[in-house]
Amino acid sequence: MFWKFDLHTSSHLEALLDKEDVTLTELMDEEDVLQECKAQNRRLLQFFCQDQCMQELVRLITTEPPAGAEETKRFKYPNIACELLTCDVGVINDKLGNEEPLLENLYAFLEQPSPLNPLLASFFSKTIGNLIARKTEQVISFLRKKEGFLSLVLKHIDTSAMMDVLLRLISCVEPPPLRLETLTWLNEQKLAQRLIELIHPERDEERQTNASQTLCDIIRLSRDQASQLQEISQPDPLLTVLESQECVEQLLQNMFSGEMAESCIVSGIQVLLTLLEIRRPGFERSYTVNSSILLAIQPHLIHFHQLLLEPPKRDPMLTTLGVLEEPLGNTRLHVARLVASLLYTSSASHAVVAQELCRLNTMDLLLDLFFKYNWNNFLHLQVELCVAAIVRPCAHEMRLQPDFSSQDKSKLSPDALQEPNTSEPPTSEPSVTSENSAHNLMVTHVGLFVSRYILVNLNDMTFFEFYYLNFSFS
Known part of the structure; x- marks a missing residue:
């Protein structure tokens, strides 16, 4: 049957x-x-x-x-x-x-x-x-x-399938010596620099977006494979170039050359955020951010600050609460993400970035936007991350005293944290560094802004805003 x-x-x-x-x-x-x-x-x-x-x-x-x-x-x-x-x-x-x-x-x-x-x-x-x-x-x-292989692939990079071809060359080549040889060949062909050239206001949006996504994937794949293949002593040539100060500076120059274009700014910030990643979601391993990246970003913080003040023009947006004449926009949201990432980055050059952000009063501006766009939860999350990065005392103390565990620190009373122990040698006291000074200055900026806001707007402050402020600083 x-x-x-x-x-x-x-x-x-x-x-x-x-x-x-x-x-x-x-x-x-x-x-x-x-x-x-x-x-x-x-x-x-x-x-x-x-x-x-x-x-x-x-x-x-x-x-x-x-x-x-x-x-x-x-x-x-x-x-x-x-x-x-x-x-x-x-x-x-x-x-x-x-x-x-x-x-x-x-x-x-x-x-x-x-x-x-x-x-x-x-x-x-x-x-x-x-x-x-x-x-x-x-x-x-x-x-x-x-x-002309690489030139042809980059010529068609506006088609997303061409990104996969490049990523296959980076992630699917075995054994490790052949992979290193392939990466060296791609680096000799200036792959990283040519992708950065595509992130430019004069390029079409699709080409910029795909070039940015390709660079982000290359950075993540290179870091993951570098941590897994310990037998290869030589560094990844593509990752070395992408983390160099010259390469980051070229990216920033492209972003701010000519007329401000939202697609170019957002695509460039996506690459910077990937370079500043300390830990990826779902991955236990953490990465150390190269100080050259921060040194390249620091002179351009004034341009990002200006973007918060004068973003690319956007048409009014109809919302459920009425017409929003000046939407926040994707550009300002990505700038907020970048500031939060910079504040969370632990590096020897952290003080340089923090001092510049203090000089520009960037946190004051972000907090102003926080209350201006009181229904934008995406912006609120980034501002909360910024504030949390500033007021986290344990993380900064641990950087000053690497041998001082957070568990021991939590057991100490506030008086013990403020007054030095006279029974200990003087050398055990933490020295006043530029990083510590920048951190204290940043905390003062945030504290003064919030105090001023509460005093001026206490009568008009909604319960939600008051609760959110207390939650952020608790």
């Missing part, structure tokens, strides 16, 4: 393969063709690995299908071809990775004029990415012979 339902589906494929004039299209029309391919159907794989069939599969994923049919039907065969080429079957990987004419046909997709078809670009990216992971040496050797 079981067999009357004809569930032995491979017999359909076998019958087709028995035909002398069977075509690739006929086999691709079978629903179980991909399943049989993954199941290592010997006759089916022999058919696909013929030169003519492999060339046709590559052509399908790199050539625009004829117009006229529905979009889903137009890309039916290119989609199946991509799945067959990336089904991780050894004989297909070997055929595609070892045959240079096939790689040439695949590479020719990058030489097409912009813009690329995004769906075909995703097929190309998936196929070349699979080859980078499975036939690493052959594909890397082939790409290194192509002098």
Whole structure:
């Protein structure tokens, strides 16, 4: 009774393969063709690995299908071809990775004029990415012979699939010595600098956004792999360049050159926030922020302060509470995120940034915006993080006295924290450093602002605002 339902589906494929004039299209029309391919159907794989069939599969994923049919039907065969080429079957990987004419046909997709078809670009990216992971040496050797490879990828960076190609080169190359060789090659091709050049007001928004996201992913991947691959003593060349003062300064110069564009400012700040990441959500390991990053940012804090005062113009916004004539905007929100990240960064150059923020009265301005946009929870979160970073005494004391644990400190009375112990040698007293002075100045700024606000606006202060102030400083 079981067999009357004809569930032995491979017999359909076998019958087709028995035909002398069977075509690739006929086999691709079978629903179980991909399943049989993954199941290592010997006759089916022999058919696909013929030169003519492999060339046709590559052509399908790199050539625009004829117009006229529905979009889903137009890309039916290119989609199946991509799945067959990336089904991780050894004989297909070997055929595609070892045959240079096939790689040439695949590479020719990058030489097409912009813009690329995004769906075909995703097929190309998936196929070349699979080859980078499975036939690493052959594909890397082939790409290194192509002098214009990186230029072509960056030319099409407005298509998000091209980001995946770059990230595959960084994350999927094994063993570690070959990975380091590949990173050195990409660094010699000025990958980091060329991506930063794309974050510029004169570039289109999509190109800026994708370049920014690529840089953020490169930084995170490089840091993660550097912490995992301890046997490689040499530093990651791309990460070294991205954390250098010259590279950060170039990014900041691009952001503030010419007319202020929100897309450029936000894209640049996203890269800076990634460089300033101490700990990523969901990851236990922490990173040390290079002081050169802070030294590069410090001279440009005045520009970020000015953005809080005069952000890019935005049209009035209709909200449930009425028309908001001057919306906060994405630019000012990202500047607030950057200030919060700078205040949380523990580094020898922390005092330089804190002193400049005090001189500019940036925290006063952020607190003004806090009360002006009293319904913007995104801004409130960033301002709360700023205040928490300023008034956290334990963290700053621990930086002054590294051998002093937070548990021991919590057991001391306030008098013991203020008065030195005369029984201890004088050398045990913490010295007054520029960082300590900057921290005290920042706390004074915040305290004076809040006190002034309470005295001036106590009658008009809502219960929510009063509660939030007490919560922030408790």
